[in-house]
Amino acid sequence: MKTETTIQGLSASLSPARANRKIIGFVPTMGNLHEGHLNLVREARNLCDVVVVSIFVNPIQFGPNEDFENYPRTLDQDSQLLAEVGCDIIFAPTVEQMYGSQPRLTNITVGEITQDLCGASREGHFDGVAVVVTKLFNMVQPHYAFFGEKDYQQLAVIKQLVCDLNIPLEVIGVPITRAKDGLALSSRNGYLTEVQRATAPIIYQSLQTAEQQLITGQDLTDVMNNVKNTLAQNGFNVDYVEARTPALQRIEQFNQDVVILVAAKLGNTRLIDNLQIKYSP
Ligand code: AMP
Numbered sequence: 470m471k472t473e474t475t476i477q478g479l480s481a482s483l484s485p486a487r488a489n490r491k492i493i494g495f496v497p498t499m500g501n502l503h504e505g506h507l508n509l510v511r512e513a514r515n516l517c518d519v520v521v522v523s524i525f526v527n528p529i530q531f532g533p534n535e536d537f538e539n540y541p542r543t544l545d546q547d548s549q550l551l552a553e554v555g556c557d558i559i560f561a562p563t564v565e566q567m568y569g570s571q572p573r574l575t576n577i578t579v580g581e582i583t584q585d586l587c588g589a590s591r592e593g594h595f596d597g598v599a600v601v602v603t604k605l606f607n608m609v610q611p612h613y614a615f616f617g618e619k620d621y622q623q624l625a626v627i628k629q630l631v632c633d634l635n636i637p638l639e640v641i642g643v644p645i646t647r648a649k650d651g652l653a654l655s656s657r658n659g660y661l662t663e664v665q666r667a668t669a670p671i672i673y674q675s676l677q678t679a680e681q682q683l684i685t686g687q688d689l690t691d692v693m694n695n696v697k698n699t700l701a702q703n704g705f706n707v708d709y710v711e712a713r714t715p716a717l718q719r720i721e722q723f724n725q726d727v728v729i730l731v732a733a734k735l736g737n738t739r740l741i742d743n744l745q746i747k748y749s750p
Contacts, residue, residue, distance in 0.1 A: 491518035495611035500524040501656040505646035530597030676744040708732035
């Protein structure tokens with residue numbers, strides 16, 4: 470396994486793969502890797518000849534009051550984990566390497582699917598994601614790129630971006646990896662106190678309860694309110710609980726497949742999760 474910190478180094482490491490027409494798989498991350506990330510890498514390993522994982526805490530996707538400075542940076546530990554799951558190349562550039570010293574004049578806004586849900590409370594977040602992912606796609610030029618369904622809206626935004634701009638690769642969504650108690654794995658779980666960590670699985674439990682309630686015919690709005698109330702009663706500060714179509718369109722009734730999306734804070738830590746629910750008439 471090689472670790473590259475420059476765009477030139479990355480290109481040099483990838484040139485034999487390109488020359489030999491190898492299938493290149495790419496997993497973008499911000500590091501502090503856990504089993505959720507590693508499952509994306511395993512999926513890439515299964516489908517591709519060469520696996521590239523980027524580790525880059527992208528400043529432009531963090532708001533001014535968010536956790537950019539404190540975001541956990543654990544490159545040595547991450548490298549060890551990536552070697553164990555068969556990553557070929559780690560790309561870990563500096564902010565300067567990614568953004569250079571000239572001001573960036575190009576922005577990428579993916580339109581209405583970035584405006585609500587997480588986009589409503591994280592202004593500019595998805596523009597920052599779209600810019601860094603496009604830059605990384607241009608640097609790595611993968612055949613496949615792997616993203617987690619945990620960040621469901623992000624996955625939808627990337628699929629839209631790739632489609633709209635004819636970026637020549639296929640986006641693969643990978644199911645959510647959860648802890649034994651159901652909490653979706655996240656680098657931000659490390660911010661939780663012991664008490665908060667014990668409360669956090671209530672998000673997934675309330676999503677599972679919602680699924681049962683929908684399947685037994687309860688009203689969609691009532692079910693969403695039940696999830697909000699359960700979370701609020703357990704000390705969460707709820708940002709949103711919404712049922713959407715798989716393409717994130719608004720929906721009034723459970724009369725087709727839905728995804729329920731949640732964002733809620735425990736103390737200062739913002740957690741997100743979602744559950745896809747099949748409709749069978
Ligand atoms: P991050 O490092 O948080 O930017 O995440 C990098 C990639 O890993 C994104 O595509 C995430 O959706 C994905 N990811 C993070 N946590 C999980 C998880 N628990 N299950 C599946 N994918 C995840």
